[in-house]
Amino acid sequence: RMGQADLREAVLEGADLSDADLKGACLEKADLSRANLEGADLGKGCLAGANLEETRLAGADLRGVDLTGAALRGAQLPSANLSGIRLEGADLGEANLSQADLSRSHLARATFFGCDLTEADLSDADLSEAGFQEAILERTNLSGANLRGAKLPGASLTGCRLDGADLRGASLEDADLADLDLTKVRWGGTALQRCNLSGCKLGKSDLSGCDLTGSRFAGAGLQETKLAAANLQQADFEGADGLLERLLERPAD
Numbered sequence: 001r002m003g004q005a006d007l008r009e010a011v012l013e014g015a016d017l018s019d020a021d022l023k024g025a026c027l028e029k030a031d032l033s034r035a036n037l038e039g040a041d042l043g044k045g046c047l048a049g050a051n052l053e054e055t056r057l058a059g060a061d062l063r064g065v066d067l068t069g070a071a072l073r074g075a076q077l078p079s080a081n082l083s084g085i086r087l088e089g090a091d092l093g094e095a096n097l098s099q100a101d102l103s104r105s106h107l108a109r110a111t112f113f114g115c116d117l118t119e120a121d122l123s124d125a126d127l128s129e130a131g132f133q134e135a136i137l138e139r140t141n142l143s144g145a146n147l148r149g150a151k152l153p154g155a156s157l158t159g160c161r162l163d164g165a166d167l168r169g170a171s172l173e174d175a176d177l178a179d180l181d182l183t184k185v186r187w188g189g190t191a192l193q194r195c196n197l198s199g200c201k202l203g204k205s206d207l208s209g210c211d212l213t214g215s216r217f218a219g220a221g222l223q224e225t226k227l228a229a230a231n232l233q234q235a236d237f238e239g240a241d242g243l244l245e246r247l248l249e250r251p252a253d
Contacts, residue, residue, distance in 0.1 A: 018056075033071075103141075123161075203242075 004024040011031045019039040027042075029049040036056045044064040052067075054074040062082045067090065075095045082097075086106045093113040097120050105125045112135045121141045129149040137152075139159035146166050154174045162180060168188035172195055179199040187207050194214040203223040211231040222242030 004026075005022070006026050007030055008026055008028045009030060010027065012035050013031050013033050015032070015035045017032075017040055018036045020037070021041050022037075022045055023041045023043045025042070025045045027045060027047050027050050030047070031051045032047075032055050033051045033053045034055060037060050038056050038058045039060060040057070041061045042065050043061045046066045047070050048066045048068045050067070050070045052070055052072050052075050054076070055072075056076045057080050058076055058078045060077070060080045062080055062085060065082075065085060067085060067087050070087075071091065072087075072095055073091050073093045075092070077095060077097050077100050079099045080097070081101045082105060083101045084104045084106075085102070087110055088106055089109045090107070091111050092115050093111055094115060095112075096116045098116050098118040100117075100120045102125055103121045103123045105122070107122075107130055108126050108128045110127070110130045112130060112132045115132070115135045117135055117137050117140050119139045119141075122145050123141045124144040125142075126146045127142075127150055128146050129151075130147070131151045132155055133151060133153060135152075135155065137155055137157050137160060140157070141161045142165050143161045144164040145162075147170050148166050149169045150167070151171045152175055153171055155172065156176045157180065158176060158178070160180060162182060163184040164186075165184075166186045167190050168186055169190065171191040173191055173193045174195065175192075176196045177200055178196045181201045182197075183201050183203055183205055185205065187205065187210055190207075190210045192207075192210055192212050192215055195212070196216055197220050198216050198218040200217075200220045202225050203221045204225065206226040207230050208226050208228040209230060210227075212227075212235050213231050214234045214236075216236045217240040218236065218238055220240045220242075222237075222240050225242060
């Protein structure tokens, strides 16, 4: 047991700490790069400023941990419990967060470049202005997530849950949103150029003012969808379910 131990600035590079009890331990600015922390209990500990690059954290309990300023590029965190964690502005590039629990986490301005978020739980997380370039988001739970101003160009969102997600001001150019239920998403000034929206449910959605240039809507449900002031240049509505004459009407003042 090393719970509540003071390991500030300790050099633990490559150490085997799998299944260790480190609950409440202080590992501030410790070097844990390439260490094995799989299954470790780090709950309520301090890892502020720690080096966790390429660290193995599969199944680790990180609930309530302070990771302010920690380096997590390339970290292995599949199935890790990170619920409610604070990681504003963190660099999670190329990290493996598949099936990780990041619900209710604070991840504003975080970078997820090339990150694997397959089946991760990001429900109710603050992801405002976060960057997801080249990230894998298949079957990710983004229900209720704050994605205002987030950057998701080219993202594959196959099987994602987005009910209640806030995508106002987000960038989703060239993203694949096919067959998703988007009826409860909050839109507004969203960049959706060249998106695949085929088969999507968008009934009663408000896409007013969104940029939908070149997007595809084959088989999409557009009943009572609002598209006032939307940019629809070169958009393909062939096979879409809904009356365009009604969709393009501006709402009454």
